[in-house]
Amino acid sequence: MEFNExxxxxRSVRFLNPWKPVERGKIQAMLEAANRASRxxxxxxxxxxxxxxxxxxxxxxxxxxxxxxxxxxDLAPVYIFWYFDANYLEGAQERLKELVAQRALPAAHGWxxxxxxxxVYAQVLQPIGTMPEVVTFMGAVEVGIAICNAVxxxxxxxxxxxxxAFTNPEVVKARFHVPDNWVPVWLQLVGxxxxxxxxxGQRPRRPLSHSYFExxxxxxxxxxxxxxxxxxxxxxxxxxxxxxxxxTEVRMLSRMLGLPE
Amino acid sequence: xxxxxxLPEVQRxxxxxxxxxxPEAERRRLVDELDAFCVHAGxxxxxxxxxxxxxxKDGNTKISIKGRRAMQALIDGYxxxxxxxxxxxxxxxxRIRGFLIHNGVFIQGRAAIG
Numbered sequence: 001m002e003f004n005e006x007x008x009x010x011r012s013v014r015f016l017n018p019w020k021p022v023e024r025g026k027i028q029a030m031l032e033a034a035n036r037a038s039r040x041x042x043x044x045x046x047x048x049x050x051x052x053x054x055x056x057x058x059x060x061x062x063x064x065x066x067x068x069x070x071x072x073x074d075l076a077p078v079y080i081f082w083y084f085d086a087n088y089l090e091g092a093q094e095r096l097k098e099l100v101a102q103r104a105l106p107a108a109h110g111w112x113x114x115x116x117x118x119x120v121y122a123q124v125l126q127p128i129g130t131m132p133e134v135v136t137f138m139g140a141v142e143v144g145i146a147i148c149n150a151v152x153x154x155x156x157x158x159x160x161x162x163x164x165a166f167t168n169p170e171v172v173k174a175r176f177h178v179p180d181n182w183v184p185v186w187l188q189l190v191g192x193x194x195x196x197x198x199x200x201g202q203r204p205r206r207p208l209s210h211s212y213f214e215x216x217x218x219x220x221x222x223x224x225x226x227x228x229x230x231x232x233x234x235x236x237x238x239x240x241x242x243x244x245x246x247x248t249e250v251r252m253l254s255r256m257l258g259l260p261e
Numbered sequence: 262x263x264x265x266x267x268l269p270e271v272q273r274x275x276x277x278x279x280x281x282x283x284p285e286a287e288r289r290r291l292v293d294e295l296d297a298f299c300v301h302a303g304x305x306x307x308x309x310x311x312x313x314x315x316x317x318k319d320g321n322t323k324i325s326i327k328g329r330r331a332m333q334a335l336i337d338g339y340x341x342x343x344x345x346x347x348x349x350x351x352x353x354x355x356r357i358r359g360f361l362i363h364n365g366v367f368i369q370g371r372a373a374i375g
Contacts, residue, residue, distance in 0.1 A: 018374040067329065070369035251279065258352035258373035260359035261278045 005235030011199040013160030016191030033153035034146040045142040063171040076189035083182035084139035160193035201241025277363035
């Protein structure tokens, strides 16, 4: 699938096909995409635990239920528990020096082993490690970038996915030997779409000019119509929801699964 | 309970779920099911909704976590009492939840996948 189409086709899919298993290779592709995500100081922020729904006992699955995520847990064949490792700064000094050796951080931009040792590590990263709020902020932002890659990789693999609140992480921790330093972020449910992949059409978004600015923050970033048309043709901008038959689609799915209408 | 279908809460449910245009027999079945649940719970439909909500200081309402949890147990108990199983049981419980959902109570039930 082309990149623009992946971006355009992504939805938070809540009607996943409960009986169709997900190939392990597709999960691997998602994790590899997360592993290749942009990340500051080349630190290994993300941690992910992949679990098959049918390998969970009822007690554990019930503990994950919350008012916004209940039936979805019955439908999704694969759960990915996303965390960040609060110890992500450990080893950052050496990993940065790997980038210096690779010339990914070249002298052209001021980088050297000495700069990493004497300035970046000693004066920036070490102090950050003593500030829990900064550690949490960075961890959450960076693992969010990794999760975003995993979400888009799922779409590219023909899967549906949705991020959910991570309820009762202590149950998951006890059941799956999650280390103390892993901080829960999101529960990602994965499966094939039971609904159309378009899931009723693209979700509403305000125009770019609402949230994006150019030059200064009093000047909205205005669309170039030609570019907008290109993005439409290549699938990033798709038909908006709701499709005329969306209500019927949801009703039929709900009846099949015994869900509220 | 006579006149249940005329209650604004039931009308809201029917309108939101698209039942307003359903055949009369289907609407009757839905009302009878809600009525049976009300008898089981010993509450009127309005009281069912109210038991899941709390009034806030600024005059709005919010979900009562305890109330919603109790409601889930009440629905489960009702389904068990009727001896329902499988898809029928899940769907019946979720129809009651549908009444609550369309009246502003965010509540979910399981899906029938067995």
